[in-house]
Amino acid sequence: MADGEMRVMWCEKPNQVEVRRVPIYEPGENEVLIRVAYAAVCPWDVRAYTGLSSSVAFPRVLGHEVSGTVASVGSKVKNFTVGQPVCPDMIVKCGTCKACRSGRSNRCRRLTFMQFRGGYADYVCVPEQNVFPLKESTTLKAAAFMEPLACVTRGQTLLELFPGSIELVAGAGPIGLMHMQVAKAFGAQVLISDPIPERLEMAKELGADWVINPEKEDLGKRIQQISPGWGLDAAVVTVGSARLIEQTVPMLAPGGKLNIFAGVYPKDEIRLDPNLIHYGEFSITGSADSTHLDMFHALTFIESGQVRTEPLISHLLPLESLGEGIELVKNHTGLKVMIQVNGG
Ligand SMILES: [Zn+2]
Ligand SMILES: [Zn+2]
Known part of the structure:
Protein backbone atom coordinates (compact mmCIF):
# COMPACT_ATOMS: atom_id res chain seq x y z
CA MET A 1 0.00 0.00 0.00
CA LEU A 149 -24.46 -3.74 23.92
CA ALA A 150 -25.69 -0.15 24.21
CA CYS A 151 -28.85 -1.10 22.27
CA VAL A 152 -29.29 -4.11 24.56
CA THR A 153 -28.80 -2.00 27.68
CA ARG A 154 -31.44 0.43 26.46
CA GLY A 155 -33.93 -2.43 25.97
CA GLN A 156 -33.23 -3.92 29.39
CA THR A 157 -33.54 -0.53 31.12
CA LEU A 158 -37.12 -0.26 29.80
CA LEU A 159 -38.00 -3.52 31.59
CA GLU A 160 -37.42 -1.89 35.01
CA LEU A 161 -36.10 -5.08 36.56
CA PHE A 162 -35.93 -5.69 40.28
CA PRO A 163 -33.55 -8.15 41.93
CA GLY A 164 -35.18 -11.56 41.67
CA SER A 165 -37.38 -10.67 38.69
CA ILE A 166 -37.83 -13.54 36.28
CA GLU A 167 -37.09 -12.68 32.67
CA LEU A 168 -37.38 -14.65 29.46
CA VAL A 169 -34.82 -13.86 26.78
CA ALA A 170 -36.14 -15.28 23.51
CA GLY A 171 -33.17 -15.99 21.25
CA ALA A 172 -29.61 -16.82 22.30
CA GLY A 173 -27.66 -15.22 19.47
CA PRO A 174 -24.98 -12.63 20.33
CA ILE A 175 -27.71 -10.10 21.12
CA GLY A 176 -29.75 -12.49 23.31
CA LEU A 177 -26.61 -13.54 25.19
CA MET A 178 -25.88 -9.90 25.95
CA HIS A 179 -29.50 -9.31 27.07
CA MET A 180 -29.16 -12.26 29.42
CA GLN A 181 -25.98 -10.89 30.99
CA VAL A 182 -27.35 -7.36 31.40
CA ALA A 183 -30.54 -8.75 33.01
CA LYS A 184 -28.35 -10.77 35.40
CA ALA A 185 -26.33 -7.63 36.23
CA PHE A 186 -29.63 -5.92 37.12
CA GLY A 187 -30.35 -8.80 39.51
CA ALA A 188 -32.88 -10.73 37.43
CA GLN A 189 -33.07 -14.50 37.01
CA VAL A 190 -33.03 -15.46 33.35
CA LEU A 191 -34.58 -18.21 31.27
CA ILE A 192 -33.18 -18.12 27.74
CA SER A 193 -34.67 -19.97 24.78
CA ASP A 194 -33.21 -20.97 21.44
CA PRO A 195 -33.53 -23.97 19.10
CA ILE A 196 -29.72 -24.18 18.57
CA PRO A 197 -28.06 -26.38 21.27
CA GLU A 198 -24.60 -24.75 20.98
CA ARG A 199 -26.13 -21.37 21.76
CA LEU A 200 -27.81 -22.77 24.87
CA GLU A 201 -24.46 -24.22 25.98
CA MET A 202 -22.88 -20.78 25.66
CA ALA A 203 -25.80 -19.27 27.59
CA LYS A 204 -25.15 -21.66 30.48
CA GLU A 205 -21.45 -20.84 30.42
CA LEU A 206 -22.23 -17.13 30.59
CA GLY A 207 -24.52 -17.53 33.58
CA ALA A 208 -28.11 -18.20 32.43
CA ASP A 209 -30.26 -19.60 35.27
CA TRP A 210 -32.28 -21.79 32.94
CA VAL A 211 -32.08 -22.67 29.24
CA ILE A 212 -34.73 -24.22 27.01
CA ASN A 213 -34.99 -25.50 23.48
CA PRO A 214 -38.60 -24.56 22.63
CA GLU A 215 -38.67 -27.10 19.79
CA LYS A 216 -38.04 -29.92 22.27
CA GLU A 217 -39.80 -28.72 25.39
CA ASP A 218 -42.98 -26.78 26.16
CA LEU A 219 -42.01 -23.23 27.10
CA GLY A 220 -45.29 -22.45 28.90
CA LYS A 221 -44.98 -25.52 31.13
CA ARG A 222 -41.38 -24.67 31.96
CA ILE A 223 -42.34 -21.14 32.99
CA GLN A 224 -45.09 -22.54 35.24
CA GLN A 225 -42.48 -24.77 36.92
CA ILE A 226 -40.10 -21.87 37.44
CA SER A 227 -42.74 -19.38 38.56
CA PRO A 228 -45.90 -21.29 39.59
CA GLY A 229 -49.15 -19.33 39.34
CA TRP A 230 -47.31 -16.20 38.33
CA GLY A 231 -45.29 -16.03 35.11
CA LEU A 232 -42.69 -13.75 33.60
CA ASP A 233 -41.95 -10.40 35.17
CA ALA A 234 -40.18 -9.44 31.98
CA ALA A 235 -39.45 -10.75 28.52
CA VAL A 236 -37.44 -9.62 25.54
CA VAL A 237 -37.92 -10.91 22.02
CA THR A 238 -34.56 -10.61 20.28
CA VAL A 239 -35.58 -12.26 17.01
CA GLY A 240 -37.74 -10.61 14.38
CA SER A 241 -40.80 -12.81 14.72
CA ALA A 242 -44.38 -11.64 15.18
CA ARG A 243 -45.43 -15.17 16.23
CA LEU A 244 -42.88 -15.18 19.01
CA ILE A 245 -44.26 -11.89 20.34
CA GLU A 246 -47.81 -13.32 20.27
CA GLN A 247 -46.67 -16.42 22.15
CA THR A 248 -44.76 -14.49 24.79
CA VAL A 249 -47.34 -11.90 25.87
CA PRO A 250 -49.76 -14.43 27.52
CA MET A 251 -46.87 -15.78 29.63
CA LEU A 252 -46.33 -12.45 31.39
CA ALA A 253 -47.12 -12.07 35.10
CA PRO A 254 -49.36 -9.24 36.36
CA GLY A 255 -47.49 -6.00 35.66
CA GLY A 256 -45.20 -7.88 33.26
CA LYS A 257 -43.16 -6.00 30.68
CA LEU A 258 -42.18 -7.07 27.20
CA ASN A 259 -39.56 -5.47 24.99
CA ILE A 260 -39.77 -5.89 21.24
CA PHE A 261 -36.07 -5.60 20.52
CA ALA A 262 -35.81 -6.75 16.92
CA GLY A 263 -37.39 -5.29 13.82
CA VAL A 264 -39.67 -7.77 12.03
CA TYR A 265 -38.92 -8.32 8.32
CA PRO A 266 -40.63 -8.97 6.07
CA LYS A 267 -43.31 -6.78 7.65
CA ASP A 268 -45.88 -8.64 9.69
CA GLU A 269 -48.69 -8.02 12.17
CA ILE A 270 -49.43 -9.24 15.67
CA ARG A 271 -52.82 -10.34 16.98
CA LEU A 272 -53.23 -10.05 20.74
CA ASP A 273 -56.20 -10.25 23.10
CA PRO A 274 -56.37 -6.67 24.46
CA ASN A 275 -57.92 -8.01 27.68
CA LEU A 276 -54.64 -9.73 28.46
CA ILE A 277 -52.89 -6.38 28.41
CA HIS A 278 -55.74 -4.58 30.21
CA TYR A 279 -56.29 -7.00 33.09
CA GLY A 280 -52.64 -7.99 33.29
CA GLU A 281 -51.46 -4.37 33.38
CA PHE A 282 -48.79 -5.34 30.90
CA SER A 283 -46.37 -2.91 29.31
CA ILE A 284 -45.24 -3.60 25.79
CA THR A 285 -42.21 -1.57 24.84
CA GLY A 286 -39.93 -1.20 21.87
CA SER A 287 -36.35 -0.04 21.70
CA ALA A 288 -34.12 0.78 18.77
CA ASP A 289 -30.51 1.92 18.59
ZN1 LIG B 1 -25.03 -3.14 15.14
ZN1 LIG C 1 -31.31 15.21 16.55
Missing part, protein backbone atom coordinates in the same frame (compact mmCIF):
# COMPACT_ATOMS: atom_id res chain seq x y z
CA ALA A 2 1.36 3.43 -0.92
CA ASP A 3 2.17 5.89 1.83
CA GLY A 4 -0.85 7.91 2.94
CA GLU A 5 -3.28 5.30 1.63
CA MET A 6 -5.75 3.08 3.44
CA ARG A 7 -8.06 0.19 2.62
CA VAL A 8 -11.84 0.55 2.63
CA MET A 9 -14.37 -2.19 1.86
CA TRP A 10 -16.37 -0.37 -0.77
CA CYS A 11 -19.97 -1.35 -1.61
CA GLU A 12 -20.76 0.23 -4.97
CA LYS A 13 -24.24 -1.31 -4.92
CA PRO A 14 -26.09 -3.92 -2.86
CA ASN A 15 -24.47 -7.37 -2.59
CA GLN A 16 -21.13 -6.13 -3.90
CA VAL A 17 -18.04 -5.44 -1.89
CA GLU A 18 -14.43 -4.84 -2.93
CA VAL A 19 -11.22 -3.53 -1.41
CA ARG A 20 -10.36 -0.02 -2.53
CA ARG A 21 -7.41 2.13 -1.65
CA VAL A 22 -8.16 5.74 -0.81
CA PRO A 23 -6.15 8.57 0.79
CA ILE A 24 -6.21 8.45 4.61
CA TYR A 25 -8.80 10.93 5.89
CA GLU A 26 -7.58 14.29 7.11
CA PRO A 27 -9.41 14.99 10.40
CA GLY A 28 -11.30 18.30 10.56
CA GLU A 29 -10.50 20.63 13.45
CA ASN A 30 -13.01 18.94 15.78
CA GLU A 31 -12.50 15.39 14.49
CA VAL A 32 -10.55 12.38 15.66
CA LEU A 33 -8.91 9.96 13.20
CA ILE A 34 -9.06 6.41 14.57
CA ARG A 35 -7.03 3.46 13.36
CA VAL A 36 -9.54 0.63 13.37
CA ALA A 37 -8.58 -2.46 15.36
CA TYR A 38 -11.83 -4.44 15.18
CA ALA A 39 -15.15 -3.98 13.38
CA ALA A 40 -17.94 -6.48 14.01
CA VAL A 41 -20.60 -7.66 11.58
CA CYS A 42 -24.15 -7.04 12.74
CA PRO A 43 -27.47 -8.23 11.23
CA TRP A 44 -28.16 -4.58 10.40
CA ASP A 45 -25.04 -4.52 8.19
CA VAL A 46 -26.30 -7.65 6.45
CA ARG A 47 -29.72 -6.11 5.84
CA ALA A 48 -28.13 -2.92 4.54
CA TYR A 49 -25.66 -4.85 2.36
CA THR A 50 -28.39 -6.86 0.69
CA GLY A 51 -30.23 -3.64 -0.21
CA LEU A 52 -33.30 -4.49 1.88
CA SER A 53 -33.14 -1.29 3.88
CA SER A 54 -34.67 1.59 1.91
CA SER A 55 -32.98 4.21 4.11
CA VAL A 56 -29.48 2.98 3.22
CA ALA A 57 -27.97 4.77 0.23
CA PHE A 58 -25.24 3.36 -2.02
CA PRO A 59 -22.35 3.50 -2.68
CA ARG A 60 -21.17 3.17 0.92
CA VAL A 61 -18.69 1.72 3.38
CA LEU A 62 -20.51 -0.27 6.05
CA GLY A 63 -19.43 -1.08 9.62
CA HIS A 64 -20.57 0.61 12.82
CA GLU A 65 -19.35 -1.67 15.67
CA VAL A 66 -15.81 -0.41 15.93
CA SER A 67 -12.87 -0.13 18.30
CA GLY A 68 -9.40 1.25 17.68
CA THR A 69 -6.72 3.72 18.70
CA VAL A 70 -6.42 7.44 18.07
CA ALA A 71 -4.17 8.06 15.03
CA SER A 72 -4.38 11.85 14.91
CA VAL A 73 -6.60 14.66 16.14
CA GLY A 74 -7.89 17.96 14.73
CA SER A 75 -6.48 21.27 16.00
CA LYS A 76 -9.39 21.92 18.36
CA VAL A 77 -9.57 18.42 19.88
CA LYS A 78 -8.52 18.64 23.52
CA ASN A 79 -9.49 15.41 25.21
CA PHE A 80 -7.81 12.70 23.15
CA THR A 81 -4.19 11.89 22.45
CA VAL A 82 -2.51 9.78 19.78
CA GLY A 83 -2.34 6.09 20.68
CA GLN A 84 -5.29 6.22 23.10
CA PRO A 85 -7.72 3.25 22.86
CA VAL A 86 -11.25 4.37 21.95
CA CYS A 87 -14.65 3.38 20.54
CA PRO A 88 -16.44 5.65 18.10
CA ASP A 89 -20.18 6.14 17.75
CA MET A 90 -20.48 5.93 13.97
CA ILE A 91 -23.70 7.95 13.74
CA VAL A 92 -23.62 11.70 14.27
CA LYS A 93 -26.76 13.02 15.93
CA CYS A 94 -27.80 16.65 15.40
CA GLY A 95 -28.17 17.41 19.11
CA THR A 96 -30.90 20.00 18.55
CA CYS A 97 -33.99 18.24 17.17
CA LYS A 98 -36.94 17.37 19.42
CA ALA A 99 -35.78 13.75 19.76
CA CYS A 100 -32.25 14.79 20.77
CA ARG A 101 -33.56 17.46 23.16
CA SER A 102 -35.90 15.02 24.85
CA GLY A 103 -33.19 12.46 25.61
CA ARG A 104 -33.93 10.27 22.64
CA SER A 105 -30.98 11.04 20.39
CA ASN A 106 -31.24 7.43 19.18
CA ARG A 107 -34.30 8.65 17.26
CA CYS A 108 -32.61 11.86 15.98
CA ARG A 109 -34.53 13.40 13.09
CA ARG A 110 -31.40 14.77 11.40
CA LEU A 111 -28.75 12.15 11.91
CA THR A 112 -25.73 11.70 9.65
CA PHE A 113 -24.41 8.27 8.74
CA MET A 114 -20.76 7.88 7.89
CA GLN A 115 -21.87 6.79 4.44
CA PHE A 116 -18.40 6.69 2.84
CA ARG A 117 -16.43 6.38 6.06
CA GLY A 118 -17.77 3.23 7.70
CA GLY A 119 -15.85 0.97 10.02
CA TYR A 120 -14.78 -1.69 7.51
CA ALA A 121 -11.65 0.30 6.75
CA ASP A 122 -8.19 0.96 8.15
CA TYR A 123 -9.37 4.27 9.59
CA VAL A 124 -12.55 6.06 10.61
CA CYS A 125 -12.92 9.75 11.31
CA VAL A 126 -15.62 11.10 13.66
CA PRO A 127 -16.32 14.26 15.68
CA GLU A 128 -14.68 14.33 19.13
CA GLN A 129 -18.09 14.21 20.81
CA ASN A 130 -18.60 10.75 19.23
CA VAL A 131 -15.45 9.22 20.73
CA PHE A 132 -15.51 7.15 23.93
CA PRO A 133 -12.23 6.64 25.80
CA LEU A 134 -11.37 3.12 26.96
CA LYS A 135 -9.47 1.93 29.98
CA GLU A 136 -6.06 0.45 29.14
CA SER A 137 -7.20 -2.80 30.76
CA THR A 138 -10.10 -3.24 28.33
CA THR A 139 -9.32 -5.28 25.23
CA LEU A 140 -10.17 -3.71 21.90
CA LYS A 141 -11.90 -6.96 20.95
CA ALA A 142 -14.29 -6.74 23.88
CA ALA A 143 -14.84 -3.00 23.35
CA ALA A 144 -15.95 -3.47 19.73
CA PHE A 145 -19.26 -4.62 21.25
CA MET A 146 -20.02 -1.18 22.67
CA GLU A 147 -22.71 -0.28 20.11
CA PRO A 148 -24.79 -3.49 20.13
CA SER A 290 -28.91 3.75 21.49
CA THR A 291 -27.93 7.09 22.98
CA HIS A 292 -24.52 8.13 24.31
CA LEU A 293 -25.82 7.38 27.81
CA ASP A 294 -26.56 3.80 26.74
CA MET A 295 -23.07 3.56 25.22
CA PHE A 296 -21.56 4.84 28.46
CA HIS A 297 -23.44 2.14 30.41
CA ALA A 298 -22.42 -0.52 27.86
CA LEU A 299 -18.73 0.34 28.23
CA THR A 300 -19.09 0.23 32.01
CA PHE A 301 -20.56 -3.28 31.73
CA ILE A 302 -17.64 -4.36 29.50
CA GLU A 303 -14.96 -2.69 31.63
CA SER A 304 -16.34 -4.10 34.89
CA GLY A 305 -16.54 -7.61 33.43
CA GLN A 306 -20.26 -7.81 34.27
CA VAL A 307 -20.94 -8.47 30.61
CA ARG A 308 -18.48 -10.75 28.85
CA THR A 309 -18.39 -10.04 25.14
CA GLU A 310 -15.23 -11.73 23.87
CA PRO A 311 -16.65 -15.28 24.28
CA LEU A 312 -19.38 -14.27 21.80
CA ILE A 313 -16.86 -14.07 18.96
CA SER A 314 -17.07 -17.22 16.85
CA HIS A 315 -15.20 -15.99 13.77
CA LEU A 316 -12.24 -13.64 13.45
CA LEU A 317 -11.63 -12.65 9.82
CA PRO A 318 -9.25 -10.28 8.03
CA LEU A 319 -10.69 -7.12 6.44
CA GLU A 320 -10.62 -8.52 2.91
CA SER A 321 -12.86 -11.42 4.01
CA LEU A 322 -15.77 -9.13 4.91
CA GLY A 323 -17.97 -10.67 2.20
CA GLU A 324 -17.48 -14.08 3.76
CA GLY A 325 -18.27 -12.65 7.19
CA ILE A 326 -21.53 -11.18 5.91
CA GLU A 327 -22.51 -14.59 4.49
CA LEU A 328 -21.83 -16.23 7.88
CA VAL A 329 -24.13 -13.78 9.67
CA LYS A 330 -26.77 -14.12 6.95
CA ASN A 331 -26.80 -17.89 7.47
CA HIS A 332 -26.81 -17.64 11.31
CA THR A 333 -23.53 -19.57 11.44
CA GLY A 334 -21.79 -19.38 14.80
CA LEU A 335 -22.20 -16.29 16.95
CA LYS A 336 -20.45 -12.94 16.43
CA VAL A 337 -18.34 -12.43 13.34
CA MET A 338 -15.51 -10.01 14.05
CA ILE A 339 -13.34 -8.39 11.42
CA GLN A 340 -9.79 -8.00 12.64
CA VAL A 341 -8.74 -4.91 10.75
CA ASN A 342 -5.51 -3.92 12.50
CA GLY A 343 -6.08 -5.49 15.90
CA GLY A 344 -3.31 -7.65 17.30
